[in-house]
Amino acid sequence: MSISAAILGCAGTTLSAEEVAFFRDVKPWGFILFKRNIDTPEQTLALTQALRDTVGRPDAPILIDQEGGRVARLQPPHWKTYPPGRAYGELVANDPLVAREITRLGARLIAHDLRAIGVNVDCVPVLDVPDPLGHEIIGDRAYGDTPEQVATLGRAAAEGLLAGGVLPIIKHIPGHGRALSDSHLELPVVKAKLAELDARDFAPFRVLSDMPMAMTAHVVYTAIDRKRPATTSKKAIKKIIRESLGFDGLLMSDDLSMKALSGDFKQRAKDSLSAGCDVVLHCNGDMDEMKAVMSGVGGLSKEARRRSQAVMSRLVKVVEPLDVPGARARFDAAFNGRFA
Numbered sequence: 645m646s647i648s649a650a651i652l653g654c655a656g657t658t659l660s661a662e663e664v665a666f667f668r669d670v671k672p673w674g675f676i677l678f679k680r681n682i683d684t685p686e687q688t689l690a691l692t693q694a695l696r697d698t699v700g701r702p703d704a705p706i707l708i709d710q711e712g713g714r715v716a717r718l719q720p721p722h723w724k725t726y727p728p729g730r731a732y733g734e735l736v737a738n739d740p741l742v743a744r745e746i747t748r749l750g751a752r753l754i755a756h757d758l759r760a761i762g763v764n765v766d767c768v769p770v771l772d773v774p775d776p777l778g779h780e781i782i783g784d785r786a787y788g789d790t791p792e793q794v795a796t797l798g799r800a801a802a803e804g805l806l807a808g809g810v811l812p813i814i815k816h817i818p819g820h821g822r823a824l825s826d827s828h829l830e831l832p833v834v835k836a837k838l839a840e841l842d843a844r845d846f847a848p849f850r851v852l853s854d855m856p857m858a859m860t861a862h863v864v865y866t867a868i869d870r871k872r873p874a875t876t877s878k879k880a881i882k883k884i885i886r887e888s889l890g891f892d893g894l895l896m897s898d899d900l901s902m903k904a905l906s907g908d909f910k911q912r913a914k915d916s917l918s919a920g921c922d923v924v925l926h927c928n929g930d931m932d933e934m935k936a937v938m939s940g941v942g943g944l945s946k947e948a949r950r951r952s953q954a955v956m957s958r959l960v961k962v963v964e965p966l967d968v969p970g971a972r973a974r975f976d977a978a979f980n981g982r983f984a
Contacts, residue, residue, distance in 0.1 A: 648941050649941050649948055650923055650941045651707060651896060651923055652672045653677070654691075655930075659691070675695045675707065678708075680929070682718060688762070692763060693762060709768075712726030712750065713726070714728065727979060733797060747797045749974065750975060751766075751801040753972065755809060764959060767813045769797070770815060773821040779823055781827070798852055806960070811958060812855055812856070813855075813858060814852050814857070816862075817849050818841070818861065818889060822836055822845060823863050827904035830904060831903075834863055837867055850888075854893075856958045858891055860897050861898065862874070862904035863904075868880050876916055878919045893951060894954075895951075900913060900925060910936050
């Protein structure tokens with residue numbers, strides 16, 4: 645069977661015999677890890693190796709959400725604490741480039757942590773521009789309050805990851821900042837005019853449209869499609885993400901198990917892929933749900949294969965040199981030891 649257009653999770657810190665057989669059969673494009681999958685660095689590295697063994701691809705993408713702040717799957721005592729995006733934007737210094745330099749350094753250090761455990765994709769940077777009235781689900785995960793600040797620091801984070809041999813994912817395209825609710829729990833509907841969205845919400849994604857991967861927003865934008873969220877909207881993906889924003893990288897859905905989406909898991913997967921997503925994401929490791937998802941997923945499309953090859957070509961074989969102790973000392977000093 646060819647590589648399937650899906651990214652899947654697993655249930656625990658090791659693979660069960662059922663998971664091994666299932667992954668060998670369906671051959672997902674990649675995998676994603678959560679806290680439930682992580683104990684020690686040695687265990688996590690063994691898990692990532694085991695996942696890749698099931699699909700027979702030593703460079704198969706393995707994703708994680710390691711933003712810093714409240715979204716961090718790697719935790720002390722084995723891993724360093726990193727700040728949320730907003731903390732980088734609030735750095736005060738005479739040099740206007742300091743915030744950008746420290747953002748890049750933080751991402752470079754995160755990449756160092758991830759490569760050591762076999763993870764080669766990080767679901768960073770968050771490019772959502774928060775609205776004062778928006779739901780707190782974005783909140784301090786955003787780098788700032790303006791499109792310019794979000795784009796500048798978002799690119800710095802992406803560059804730090806790439807230099808360390810980890811692929812970034814820009815999210816949540818085309819923008820989650822105005823959403824009045826949490827898409828994990830319900831479907832947000834944004835009623836702003838297209839011109840307003842384009843000038844503020846969409847702007848950082850246009851600036852970073854050269855990035856290898858993007859994750860969709862489970863958000864309805866009535867100015868684009870009154871019925872469907874971006875994830876399952878052909879209009880949003882073709883007219884906005886692909887044409888207006890100019891993104892030609894690999895487009896993945898946000899998690900199909902989020903309550904913003906409707907229908908059974910087979911239909912959610914089919915709707916996302918039919919709308920123009922290259923791959924779908926299912927995170928929770930529930931075997932019954934994964935089987936349902938995969939019943940609606942085929943192999944990578946021709947365009948998805950092309951984009952996948954382009955994505956994997958962005959993984960550097962020789963990473964940028966890094967004096968880890970010195971880099972950590974400089975990073976901690978920038979925040980006065982608050983995240984040491």
